[in-house]
Amino acid sequence: MTGHHTLGETEQAIQRRLGDVPIRHEAMMAVSNIYRAATAIRQHVEGSVLRRADLTWTAFVVLWVVWIWEEMETRHVAEEAGISKGTLTGVVRTLEGRGLLERHQHATDGRLVLLRLTAEGETLMCDLFPAFNAEESFVAAPLSTEESASLARSLRAIVEHLEADGDDRRQSLLAGSPPPPRRSGRRPRL
Amino acid sequence: MTGHHTLGETEQAIQRRLGDVPIRHEAMMAVSNIYRAATAIRQHVEGSVLRRADLTWTAFVVLWVVWIWEEMETRHVAEEAGISKGTLTGVVRTLEGRGLLERHQHATDGRLVLLRLTAEGETLMCDLFPAFNAEESFVAAPLSTEESASLARSLRAIVEHLEADGDDRRQSLLAGSPPPPRRSGRRPRL
DNA sequence: CAGGGATCGTACGGATTCAAACGAGCGCCG
DNA sequence: CGGCGCTCGTTTGAATCCGTACGATCCCTG
Numbered sequence: 505m506t507g508h509h510t511l512g513e514t515e516q517a518i519q520r521r522l523g524d525v526p527i528r529h530e531a532m533m534a535v536s537n538i539y540r541a542a543t544a545i546r547q548h549v550e551g552s553v554l555r556r557a558d559l560t561w562t563a564f565v566v567l568w569v570v571w572i573w574e575e576m577e578t579r580h581v582a583e584e585a586g587i588s589k590g591t592l593t594g595v596v597r598t599l600e601g602r603g604l605l606e607r608h609q610h611a612t613d614g615r616l617v618l619l620r621l622t623a624e625g626e627t628l629m630c631d632l633f634p635a636f637n638a639e640e641s642f643v644a645a646p647l648s649t650e651e652s653a654s655l656a657r658s659l660r661a662i663v664e665h666l667e668a669d670g671d672d673r674r675q676s677l678l679a680g681s682p683p684p685p686r687r688s689g690r691r692p693r694l
Numbered sequence: 695m696t697g698h699h700t701l702g703e704t705e706q707a708i709q710r711r712l713g714d715v716p717i718r719h720e721a722m723m724a725v726s727n728i729y730r731a732a733t734a735i736r737q738h739v740e741g742s743v744l745r746r747a748d749l750t751w752t753a754f755v756v757l758w759v760v761w762i763w764e765e766m767e768t769r770h771v772a773e774e775a776g777i778s779k780g781t782l783t784g785v786v787r788t789l790e791g792r793g794l795l796e797r798h799q800h801a802t803d804g805r806l807v808l809l810r811l812t813a814e815g816e817t818l819m820c821d822l823f824p825a826f827n828a829e830e831s832f833v834a835a836p837l838s839t840e841e842s843a844s845l846a847r848s849l850r851a852i853v854e855h856l857e858a859d860g861d862d863r864r865q866s867l868l869a870g871s872p873p874p875p876r877r878s879g880r881r882p883r884l
Numbered sequence: 885c886a887g888g889g890a891t892c893g894t895a896c897g898g899a900t901t902c903a904a905a906c907g908a909g910c911g912c913c914g
Numbered sequence: 915c916g917g918c919g920c921t922c923g924t925t926t927g928a929a930t931c932c933g934t935a936c937g938a939t940c941c942c943t944g
Contacts, residue, residue, distance in 0.1 A: 514762075517762050517763055518762055521761065521762050522823075525823070525824060527827050528827055528830060528831040528834075530834070530839050530842040530843050530846065531827070531830040531831045531833065531834035531842060532827055532830050533842075533843075533846040534830075534834050534837070534842040534843075534845045534846045534849075535735060535830040535833055535834065537845075537846045537849035537850055537853065538728060538731050538732050538735060538845075538849060539732050539735070539736070539776070540776060540849070540853055541728050541732075541849040541852050541853050542728050542729050542731075542732035542733075543732075543776040544776075544852070544853050544856045544857070544860070545725060545728060545729070545852070545856070546729070548856050548860045548863075548864065551864050552863065552864045552867045552868065553867070555868070556868070571711065572704075572707050572708055572711050573707055586729070586730060586733045586734075633712075633715070634715060637717050637718055637721070637722055640718060640721040640722050640724075640725040641718040641721045642863060643721065643725055643852060643855070643856065644718075644720070644721035644724050644725065644852065645855060646851040646852060646854075646855045647724070647848055647851060647852070649720050651848055652720040652721055652723075652724040653720050653723075653724075654844070654848070655724045655727075655728075655845065655848045655849070656720065656723040656724045656727045658837055658841055658844070658845045659724075659727035659728060659730070659731040659845070660727055661836040661837060662731050662734070662735070662833060662834065662836060662837070663727065663730050663731050663734050664836075665833070665835060665836045666734045666735070666738050666833065667734070670734070670738050673738075673742065673832060674738065674741050674742045677742045677743070678742065678745070678746070
C-alpha cells in the first residue's frame with residue numbers, strides 16, 4: 505500500500521482488471537487490511553523490542569503463553585499461540601537451548617509434555633513485556649480507546665466465526681474433489 | 695482462544711499475572727486479535743481454495759499483485775505483497791518453475807527484473823480469484839457491510855501510522871543500544 | 885570519463901512453518 | 915489381559931521467510 509502506488513491507483517487497477525467480475529469489495533479490503541496490518545505490526549515489534557532479545561514473534565508468543573499460564577501442556581500452547589504442534593517442537597527446542605524454557609513430564613500421562621519458564625525466562629519476560637505492550641500502544645495510537653475496542657470486537661467475531669464454521673465450510677468446499685496431498689510433508693515409508 | 699481456555703479464563707490469568715503492572719488492555723486485545731484473525735484467515739483460505747491449486751498464501755498474493763498490475767518490477771511486487779525481496783526471489787523461482795510466472799529484463803535498466811503472468815497463470819487467476827473472494831466474503835460474514843468498512847478503515851489507519859512513524863520509533867528505541875546482528879543472515883566472507 | 889556511492893536482484897545461513905508419517909503411550913471392550 | 919483405536923509429541927521433507935552479504939549496474943560529480 506505504501507510507496508510506489510497510492511491506494512487510489514490500486515483501486516483503479518483492481519477495477520480495470522475485475523470490472524466485469526462481481527466482487528465483494530468491503531470483504532476484500534477488510535481481509536487484505538487484516539493481513540497487511542498483522543505483517544506491519546509483526547515487523548515493527550520484531551524490529552524494535554524483540555530485536556534486542558533476539559526473539560522472533562512466534563518465540564515471544566510462546567514464552568508469553570507459558571508465562572501467563574505458569575505451566576501448560578504443549579498442545580494447548582500450540583493452540584493458544586496459533587501454530588502447529590510440529591512448529592512448536594522446533595520453537596521449544598530453540599528456547600530450551602537458550603535456557604528460557606523447560607520441558608517436564610506429566611505425572612500420570614506419559615504422552616504429555618509440560619512447559620514452564622526457567623528463572624532466566626521469567627526475568628526476561630518481566631523486562632520484555634512492558635516494552636512489548638508499549639509498542640502495542642504505539643501501534644494502536646491512531647485509534648481511540650473505543651475504536652480499539654470495536655476493532656478487537658469485530659476481529660473476535662471473525663475468529664469465532666471461523667472456529668465455529670470453518671471446518672464445515674472447508675469440508676463442503678473440498679467435498680467434490682478431495683485435494684491432492686501437499687507437495688511438501690513427510691513421505692510414506694516405502 | 696478456542697478449545698481449552700475460555701476468553702474469561704484467559705483474562706483472569708492475565709490479570710493474575712500482571713495485576714500490578716500497568717497495561718493498555720484495549721491495545722493489547724486489538725493487536726493480539728489482529729494477529730489471531732490473520733492466522734485464522736490464512737489457514738482457512740489455504741485449506742480450502744488455495745489447497746486445490748497447491749499454492750501458499752504468499753504465492754497467491756504474489757500472483758495477485760502481478761495479475762492486477764499486468765507487469766511489475768520485483769521490488770514493487772515484494773513491497774505490495776508484504777514480503778522481503780529475498781523471499782520473493784524464492785517464491786518467483788517456484789512459480790516460474792510451475793509455468794505460472796515469467797521474468798523479463800527491463801528495457802533500459804539492466805538491474806531491474808519485470809514479472810508477468812504466463813497464459814497459464816492468467817487462466818489460473820481467472821478461475822481462482824472468484825473463489826478466493828468468496829472465502830473473503832465468508833470470513834467477513836459475521837460483520838455488516840458498514841462494520842467491514844469500519845474495520846478496514848481502522849486497520850488502514852494503523853498501517854499508515856506504522857509506515858509513517860514506525861522507522862523513527864524504532865530508531866529512537868534502539869538508539870541507546872544498537873542491536874547485535876541477527877543470529878541468522880549471510881556471514882561475511884572471511 | 886573515471887570513480888565512488890546508491891540501488892537492484894540474488895546467494896546464503898539459520899530459523900520457522902506446515903502437513904503428513906511415525907512411534908510411544910493410554911483406555912475401552914471383549 | 916490382549917488388542918485395537920485414539921491421542922500426543924516428534925520427526926521428516928519441502929517450502930518460506932528474513933536479514934545480511936554480494937556482484938552487477940546505474941548515476942552523479944569532479
